[in-house]
Amino acid sequence: MFSELLFRGLAPRPTSLYDIFMSFTRCDRHLIPQKLLRWYSFHxxxxxxxxxxxxxxxxxxxxxxxxxxxxxxxxxxxxxxxxxxxxxxxxxxxxxxxxxxxxxxxxxxxxxxxxxxxxxxxxxxxxxxxxxxxxxxxxxxxxxxxxxxxxxxxxxxxxPVLDGNVIRILTRIFGVKQSVDRPSTLDKLWELAASLLPENAPGDMNQALMELGATLCFPGNPKCPQCPVRTLCVAHKKKKESFFPVRSKKERYEKIKMAALVLQDDKGKVWIEKQREHDRWGGLWMFPFWESKKGMFKEIGKDLRRRTTLLLTLRHAYTRYRITLEVYKAQIPERDGRFRSLKRRHGRWVSVRKTGSLAFPAPHRRIAASLLAENL
Ligand code: SF4
Incomplete structure (x- = not known):
């Protein structure tokens, strides 16, 4: 088989994705969807x-x-x-x-x-x-x-479909060495995914790829011995599964520290704010938050600052951001006098129990859950 020769370095190295695809015999190219569909129907x-x-x-x-x-x-x-x-x-x-x-x-x-x-x-x-x-x-x-x-x-x-899972599977099966950060590689991978689709049940084929990515072809430690295409998979035959997909740039994460404040009045109600419809969190409720602790203390002023204590620290990932959210709590005896800037904000006082039925983004939901647990 040409793909075997390619492996052992006896065949010329393919230079394009098209060459890679063609390096698989017609029989191998048919076998991939066949084997995947059969495996999917059982598993x-x-x-x-x-x-x-x-x-x-x-x-x-x-x-x-x-x-x-x-x-x-x-x-x-x-x-x-x-x-x-x-x-x-x-x-x-x-x-x-x-x-x-x-x-x-x-x-x-x-x-x-x-x-x-x-x-x-x-x-x-x-x-x-x-x-x-x-x-x-x-x-x-x-x-x-x-x-x-x-x-x-x-x-x-x-x-076809092409997401992170399908990219990983296709680059492994076909041994694609081009970087998947390049749009040209992605274009070719879309073509490759399309070329595998059968006339009947293309949806099953797409789901078979998704299923393989979710249950066997993991980014680390793929379960190759159970994989239906292991005898055809270039990465597995070379024992280079973790080498694929090839990336030219490392994913960079940006670390951010933010601060949120739980303001509780003398009746035990907490202040929450509705985000404007066109903001990232549009329509959701959140506790007041700032891009930094410094910014928060500056806005709330000395008086309230003296009353704040650290309630909890949350870590949260959002796209490329790794956010550390320090959540402070302050008890205020009268609603208006101590935190005048609330008047400029769009929010309301609610009982801690009520927060359980409102829509919050994940980290603020965790704040509400911790207040509910504290109340119980
Ligand atoms: S043999 Fe291993 S690396 Fe290749 S497609 Fe199957 S699970 Fe993924």
Whole structure:
């Protein structure tokens, strides 16, 4: 087999992704989807969104699964589809209600876009979800990957998906040495993913790749002995699994320290603020927060500063940021006098119990949970 020769260094080294693809015999190229589909039919996990062919529910699952683990998504998906069983019910909902049912899943922009797209489909498309990846991509919050997933799974369109998992699998199987940071490599990987799709059940093939990435082809310590394509996988044959995907630049994280304040009045109520609709956290509730402890102390003034104590420190990752959030607490005997700047802020006093039913982003939800535990 040419791929065997390539391995042992007996064949000329391929120079492009196309060469790499062609270095696999026609038989090998057919075997990859065959083996993956067969493995998927026996080993796929029984997930709630795999028991339906309703495009709306498949769409919900795909949006929830972005940057979120399957185990986390399952209860949210079930709660969501019970409360918003149809696209029309989602389109009718108020944004605060949508955010409440999303609360805790993080990356709230996804929920806002989902809601916006549902309204748009309901009004402009008579409630019919577009059936092609191309048309789906015109909707808010639907990128190339999600469009491919929905169109192939719900409507059987022969269109590929490519995300971090699929990139890892394809670069390993085909031994792609080009950096995946280069747009040209990604373009070729999209082509490679498309070339693997069968005429029938392209959605199953896409899901087989997603499943392989989630259950066997892990970034570290992939379970190659159980993998259906291990005899074809270049990375496995070379014992170089961790070498792929190749990256030209290291991911850089930015560390940030922030401060938040829990203000509690004499009746035990806490001050929370609603974020403006067009902000990153638009529509969600948060405790007052500042970009630094210094900024917080400057705004609240000496008097209140003397009353603050450190309540807890939270660590939180958001995209490329690694955030340390120091949460302070201060008791104020009278509401207005001691913290005049509250008047300029858009918020309200609520009981600690009430915070449990409002939509907060993850770190602020943890603050509320710790206050609830303290109250109990
Ligand atoms: S053999 Fe290993 S590295 Fe290759 S695709 Fe399978 S799990 Fe991934």
């Amino acid at each position: 796929k996990r029984d997930l709630p969104w795999r028991r339906t062919d309703d495009p709306y529910k498949i769409w919900i699952s795909e949006i929830m699964l972005q940057q979120t683990q399957v185990a986390t998504v399952i209860p949210y998906y079930q709660r969501w589809t019970r409360h918003f069983p149809t696209l029309a019910s989602l389109a009718r909902a108020r944004s605060s209600e949508v955010l409440r049912y999303w609360a805790g899943l993080g990356y709230y922009r996804r929920a806002r876009m989902l809601h916006r797209a549902a309204i748009l489909i309901q009004k402009a498309l008579k409630g019919k979800i577009p059936r092609t990846a191309e048309a789906l991509r015109t909707l808010p919050g639907i990128g190339r990957y999600t469009a491919g997933a929905i169109a192939s799974i719900a409507f059987g369109e022969k269109t």
